Amino acid sequence: xxxxxxxxxxxxxxxxxxxxxxxxxxxxxxxxxxxxxxxxxxxxxxxxxxxxxxxxxxxxxxxxxxxxxxxxxxxxxxxxxxxxxxxxxxxxxxxxxxxxxxxxxxxxxxxxxxxxxxxxxxxxxxxxxxxxxxxxxxxxxxxxxxxxxxxxxxxxxxxxxxxxxxxxxxxxxxxxxxxxxxxxxxxxxxxxxxxxxxxxxxxxxxxxxxxxxxxxxxxxxxxxxxxxxxxxxxxxxxxxxxxxxxxxxxxxxxxxxxxxxxxxxxxxxxx
Amino acid sequence: xxxxxxxxxxxxxxxxxxxxxxxxxxxxxxxxxxxxxxxxxxxxxxxxxxxxxxxxxxxxxxxxxxxxxxxxxxxxxxxxxxxxxxxxxxxxxxxxxxxxxxxxxxxxxxxxxxxxxxxxxxxxxxxxxxxxxxxxxxxxxxxxxxxxxxxxxxxxxxxxxxxxxxxxxxxxxxxxxxxxxxxx
Numbered sequence: 001x002x003x004x005x006x007x008x009x010x011x012x013x014x015x016x017x018x019x020x021x022x023x024x025x026x027x028x029x030x031x032x033x034x035x036x037x038x039x040x041x042x043x044x045x046x047x048x049x050x051x052x053x054x055x056x057x058x059x060x061x062x063x064x065x066x067x068x069x070x071x072x073x074x075x076x077x078x079x080x081x082x083x084x085x086x087x088x089x090x091x092x093x094x095x096x097x098x099x100x101x102x103x104x105x106x107x108x109x110x111x112x113x114x115x116x117x118x119x120x121x122x123x124x125x126x127x128x129x130x131x132x133x134x135x136x137x138x139x140x141x142x143x144x145x146x147x148x149x150x151x152x153x154x155x156x157x158x159x160x161x162x163x164x165x166x167x168x169x170x171x172x173x174x175x176x177x178x179x180x181x182x183x184x185x186x187x188x189x190x191x192x193x194x195x196x197x198x199x200x201x202x203x204x205x206x207x208x209x210x211x212x213x214x215x216x217x218x219x220x221x222x223x224x225x226x227x228x229x230x231x232x233x234x235x236x237x238x239x240x241x242x243x244x245x246x247x248x249x250x251x252x253x254x255x256x257x258x259x260x261x262x263x264x265x266x267x268x269x270x271x
Numbered sequence: 272x273x274x275x276x277x278x279x280x281x282x283x284x285x286x287x288x289x290x291x292x293x294x295x296x297x298x299x300x301x302x303x304x305x306x307x308x309x310x311x312x313x314x315x316x317x318x319x320x321x322x323x324x325x326x327x328x329x330x331x332x333x334x335x336x337x338x339x340x341x342x343x344x345x346x347x348x349x350x351x352x353x354x355x356x357x358x359x360x361x362x363x364x365x366x367x368x369x370x371x372x373x374x375x376x377x378x379x380x381x382x383x384x385x386x387x388x389x390x391x392x393x394x395x396x397x398x399x400x401x402x403x404x405x406x407x408x409x410x411x412x413x414x415x416x417x418x419x420x421x422x423x424x425x426x427x428x429x430x431x432x433x434x435x436x437x438x439x440x441x442x443x444x445x446x447x448x449x450x451x452x453x454x455x
Contacts, residue, residue, distance in 0.1 A: 033280065033281070033282075037280075038280065040278045040279075041278075041279060058362045059362055059365040059395075059396050059397060060397070062362045062363070062366065063365070063366060063397060063435070064364065065367050067435060067439075070435060070436070071431060131379055166283055
């Protein structure tokens with residue numbers, strides 16, 4: 001049937017001879033068509049007797065049979081030219097070519113559109129990938145930093161560091177105390193009893209108690225009191241403290257007297 | 272019983288005949304008007320509410336190349352009437368000469384099983400299932416275009432392509448996820 005149509009269309013602008021040949025071909029095709037049609041009409045009553053209720057089952061079987069028949073037909077068909085006349089072929093060919101060209105142009109534009117869309121998608125996806133890579137990098141950096149910090153500040157480390165600090169401070173304190181002791185020993189010794197020779201010159205009998213403590217001892221007592229009982233840093237002055245030393249401490253601001261009780265002194269921060 | 276047979280009559284030259292079957296008889300009007308505007312081929316559109324067609328016209332009616340069932344998904348009656356009309360078609364029609372067209376698929380009042388049932392039917396009969404938008408002229412124009420493509424092949428106007436061949440490509444298939452159990 002397709003051939004009939006194509007021929008009919010091409011018959012528009014042809015010469016006499018070509019047209020008549022074409023018409024004859026059409027007539028032949030049509031005669032064959034009628035013959036086939038009659039055969040079909042004869043066959044048909046057999047088909048409609050079958051049950052209409054189960055159409056879908058029949059359809060599947062029918063399709064299979066029909067597809068098989070069509071396949072056989074296609075396999076046995078030989079490609080043959082549409083008509084013997086060159087003019088007819090030219091016209092038919094031209095029409096077909098034009099149609100083909102327009103269809104291919106459509107395909108081209110469709111493919112281009114698809115390609116552009118895919119390019120866009122690809123760019124978007126790449127941007128997304130870049131962003132995610134950045135995020136990953138940042139996250140990794142953060143992890144690194146946290147790990148390093150954790151190592152620095154792990155409990156064990158802190159403990160060791162603190163111990164080391166304490167050791168250093170203790171050592172320093174030892175040093176300081178030692179030098180303090182040395183200086184005090186050199187410059188501020190314990191008051192000695194005068195020799196009997198100078199006793200004659202001095203009229204004032206220096207009543208020096210036997211159990212005077214050295215300045216370092218006084219300072220030690222003061223420091224211990226402040227450290228051990230910070231709520232009550234006052235030390236009562238007793239006879240073991242040599243008064244001039246006490247006076248010296250008070251004057252230099254190293255110690256201060258208690259507000260109410262003159263016999264109590266405490267260590268003061270001094271510069 | 273007057274069955275519709277696909278090859279009982281001689282074809283006319285350069286014509287294609289299409290039969291639109293719709294229970295509501297609404298969309299078929301617009302569709303018919305758009306279809307006859309085609310110029311390359313003479314398209315004859317015949318409208319029907321349901322099959323079987325009246326016996327009186329049997330002689331004057333040309334042979335039908337494509338039968339389109341227009342089913343409105345919001346009404347159950349539409350679907351039932353289409354299913355009943357299927358009986359009046361010879362199985363020979365289902366080799367690519369029948370098409371289902373569903374309208375109002377996005378409507379809020381569509382019953383949930385309706386589309387699935389229609390799909391099942393189309394799959395079992397190996398027919399294409401098209402969806403149409405019937406409220407605007409553009410919807411009618413686009414469905415008319417698609418029907419014309421199938422119609423041209425079904426009436427033999429496209430060389431080297433038979434309706435059966437095309438229907439193997441256009442037939443409705445069940446999407447795979449429908450077969451899995453739903454989570455309702």
